[in-house]
Amino acid sequence: MRDSWGRTVELQNASTCRVSGTLRVRAMACRARLAPAVPAALARDAEPRRRLVADAAVARRAAPRASPPSAGAPASASPPTPTTPSSHVPRRGALLGAALFLGLGAPTAAAPARATAAPVTDEAFASLEMRARTAYRAKRLDEAYALLTELHELEPSDGQWLERRAQCLVDLKRFEDAIKDFDAAVATYEPEYKSLGLLSNRALAYEGLSDWTSALRDYDEVVRLSSAVDRAPPYVLNSRGNVLSSLGRYEDALESYRLSAETFQKSRNLSGAIYARSNAALMLAELGREDDAIFELEAVARRAAGSIDARAALAAMRWSRGEVDEAETTWNWACEKINSGVLTEGGPALDGCALYRDEDWLRRIRRWPPSMVDKQMRFVRLQR
16 A cells, blocks of 8 residues: 555565555554544644644744844744644745755755745645655655755754655665654654654664664554554564564564464455464474474465465475475475466566575575574585
């Protein structure tokens, strides 16, 4: 499911939750959105809040220009009073008189605003936002970053531009910079306003830095807030399982994966349910419950004809148990039937088994638990 920004939740090979964009508590549910309204204590509707922010910006821009304060002079602590909806004034603002952020480079100092600067019309602002949206959806991330920086400088008190820019930084794998933008966006929001998209994406940035504790804190907050509405987003539950596994909390990870699979199933998202169930089976193997793990992996393989992950894990487990012929048969099916690109003539092209020979990929990207990686490496190296 996509919104006007093309923001979706994508299941990656690494089975991480990609919440691409700003999804509010009011509307967030990882592909299957939460329908019930959110209590006011959790969140506010984004559009009325944004109108207040825009009106406050209008009031500031429309006010008569005063002489710049001398160095060290304190700024006024009295915020402008927002107008009511009935007296809503179109968004106006001064065009920036200096260079903005260009690409991903460092910001340049803005030149002093000129009293004769042309106003930014609603049409111009909407066009700028559309260009940023289009660039992001087309994965032109450098361009989207620069345009979102312009939007942020035109409306510095509206945190959504920082939040969206932070998502560009996550996609660019600039995780530390992304976290700074996410934190700055939080600082612009009222304390009772929560964005599940921000929390989920900041958790992903923490994962990029291998800061599992901070990632888990944000994922736990998403689960707590969304459960108060209906149920936790399944992609977040799956990503939470990944983090718990990285922390060595395999029982907790197993529970999170199972909840993820159940929620995917209720949403009729078969691919998500299969992936989460496969992750749960890997946790069973790590916990030494091999018979249960094999039962689950076989069930996944039957339901998902193109699942290389389940078959690779089955091959590794059967090899470790001395079931050599069964292991080879399972692996050959994955590598010959699936790796050929299609299961049936004219069918879709599917990923192959080559990555499952890559120990670094299994540990760091796919994030199999340690004992399963060891089993797989012994299998592909023909070691017993």
